[in-house]
Amino acid sequence: MNVLMIVESCFGNTARVAGAIAAALREGGAQVSLVQADAAPAPAGEGLVLIGAPTHNMNLPTPASRSQARDKGGREPVTGVIEWIDALPTSLDAGRVAVFSTVTGGFMSGSASKQMVKKLRRHGVRDAERQDFQVLRTPGPLADGELERAGRWAGELVAAAVGR
Template sequence: MRALIVYESMFGNTAAVADAIAAGLRPRFEVEVCPVSVAVNRPAPEVDLLVVGGPTHAFGLSRPATRQDAAGRTTTSVDTEIGVREWLDAALPVPAPRGAAAFGTKIARPPWLPGSAAKSVGRRLRQLGYHLVVPPTDFRVTDMTGPLTAGELERATAWAAQLTTSEPGVPRSPR
């Protein structure tokens, strides 16, 4: 079976989570990890499981303005034109139900801080006809630029292992 992980990352934290998820999927899936800036130039994925993630910006998915702000906070090249929001908004509905999962990165403190890229991704995936095999999940960073909090990469790998116990395309019951 094939899985595709599409992610958006400004400071490397979401990319690291995507790689950890790939490690958790590899026992059961042939996995491709793809930044959204590359995925945008490809046709719709023909995969058994689509996993999509991005950083939480301004209480949800990034926008061109929030990506521009992030680009000013790093020396790493940041694509400010395309993000997960735009990629999913341009995607066509799937012709038959397929499995998907949504993840995001989010600042750990304060814990009550609202908003989640993972929930926004999950909502968009459902609108496209995907079935979420597990609830959207956020992985925590210490502040805007990171790093990930202790244990989050291990948690991402364990979360991915949960995806392998579900049949792609068949939603799991909510927890």
């Protein structure tokens, strides 16, 4: 199975989750292309497209929230997942789509993965599995066990793809 993984990360936490997912997918036999969102191609018939982003202000990162992250010591990508999704064709060329985000938790934290699912519906994606991984504070670190949970989720994605 060919996998295209698009990731945006400002403090490195989402990138660490993406790395754990990619490693588990590769262990399951997948060929994974892990690409930063600001340099990512459009999907081209991959069996699975995975998209990951941090949650900023209860939503996907925007230019303003990326600038705020930079001011707090994070990396400020030129563009990110929101721009990547907006630039997609009306009909997405992918077998399955799954999304993930990092969240600080709590009832008012929101979820970038939830927003990605909404945006992807405009591109013909009707069923995108989503998962959130908890960070303890804005710059991190990830909560205990989240990288292992990311690996288990990747294994479930491979199993589901094989069972199709």
